[in-house]
Amino acid sequence: MNALPLLMVTLVASQPATSLEYTLDKHRFELGFRPRVASVEGAEDARAASVLLRAGARSHWSDTLSTLLEIDTVALGWEDEFSNGENFNGKPVIPDVGGIDLNQALVRYSPTNRLQLSIGREAVNLGNERFVGTNSFWQNEQTLDMAGFKVDFASASNVSYRYVTNANRISGDEAGKYLSPSDSNFEQNNGLRPAQFLGDHGHNTHLLFAEFKEWDYSRLQAYYLAIDIEDAPALSNDTLGLRYEFKGRLNNLRTLAHAEYAFQERPDVDRNNMIRYYNIGAGLGYRSSEISLNIETLGENSGTSFATPLASLHDFNGWSDQFLITPDGGLRDYSIQYIWRKNPWKIDARYHVFHADDNNARYGQEFDLDLSMNMSRNGTLLLRYADFIADDDNYANERRIFLMYIYNL
Incomplete structure (x- = not known):
């Protein structure tokens, strides 16, 4: 696959010098790919193979005008051995879908x-992606059709606003309102695709996000998210929150801590209830090692739980993806994380214990492990392992394994 960038450079070099200078100065072409195999062992087993190929062009047409274009192509293997949100066959869901997709098409004016100022289709990650993110672990990213602006102020702070008309979700454009009669859950859902698996969500959404970075060791983020989802009104919400992060040193120790609080209304579910979210954590690092503790609570109020429909959901509450939709009783995630780094290796190990927020009932526990190796400046080999052990009859034991190579993504 490295032959394509070489071919592009060769073709450009054959042009006159003035053309070459313009091309290199004003345009940057990118190529990335990610082959992956995945397996699931549980009440039902599944396996999947996929390859993502992404081609992009970043162009600066003047000092004030720039564009970004990205096109993704995803090919699948073992398609009959997993469900993916677009198609269902009774196997567990591994949400990688095939096809060609316009991932980003963005115009920026400064x-x-x-x-x-920006308009178009954008891969948007706000903060740590807990509320708005691209879910980019999967082969088809979540992107937003939007118009907005970003203003930098003081020495290193900024505020951004986006008006969103559509969320292009990881299930892909072919995951429309109606299921195929051959889908295993066709009758169960009366032929309608569940809202969480729709490939597009029409929006009338406002995202306001501010980040203050005027201190050596601290960062403060504030956000107001008025999320109105036309195709899944039950997930619509108004959320207001604040997050503080600290990273410093104590002699030879690295210190880190964070605290976040948000409250939410879900007017299409219960207009009178306020639901709370909080996330508190702290850790220490020494040489190649780092250990941290964390408590995250997605609260509930009278059976209505905290919702994060635009989040990078795979990144939170365990990599086995048991809690992509917050249970009606809410969710409390107690976790401990250990990270070890020594080039080219990195180990990221996590242990979670999950409880309900309303009655403290235990849902289960999970052990997660990432083992990664940097094989080149732009290439990484990653093995991801997730093992969920259920303590509640509504869940089942499940083990997930991913092996992938990531180049320039």
């Missing part, structure tokens, strides 16, 4: 050094 009339000043501190103001940037």
Whole structure:
């Protein structure tokens, strides 16, 4: 696959010098790919194979105008041995879908050094992606059709706003409103695709996010998210929150801590209830090692739980994806994380214990492990392992394994 960038460079080099200079100065072409195999062992078994190929072009047409274009192509293997949200066959869901997709198509206009206006399709990650993110672990990213702006102020702070009309979700454009009669859950859902598996969600959404980075060791983030989802109104919500992060040193120790609080209304479910979220954690690092403790609570109120429909959901509450939709009783995730780094290796180990927020009932526990190796400046080999052990009859034991190579993504 490395032959394609070489071919592109060869073709450009054959042009006159003035053309070459313009091309290299004003445009940057990118190529990335990610082959992956995945397996699930549980009440039902599944396996999947997929390859993502992403081609992109970043162009600066003037000092104030730039564009971004990304096109993704995903090919699948073992298609009859897993469900993916677009198609269901009774196997567990591994949400990688095939096809060609316009991932990003964005126009940016910067009339000043501190103001940037944007319109188009964008891969949006706000903060740690707990509320808005691309879910980019999967082969088809979540992107937003939007218009907005970003303003830089003070020495290193910024505020951004986006008006969103559509969320292009990881299930892909072919995951429309109606299921195929051959799908295993056709009758169960009366021929309608469950809202969480729709490939597109129409939106009338406002995202306001501010980040303050005026201190050496601290960062403060504030956000207001008015999420109105036309195709899944039950997931619509208004969320207001604040997050503080600290990273410092104590002699030879690295210190880190964070605290986040948010409250939410879900008017299409219960207009009178306020639901709370909080996330508190702290850790220490020494040389190649780092250990941290964390408590995250997605609360509930009278059976209505906290919702995060635009989040990078795979990144939170365990990599086996048991809690992509918050249970009606809410969720409390107690976790401990250990990270070890020594180039080219990295180990990331996590242990979670999951409880209900309303009555403290235990849902289960999970052990997660990432083992990664940097094989080149742009290439990484990753093995991801997740083992969920259920303590509640509504869940089942499940083990998931992913092996992938990531190049320039």
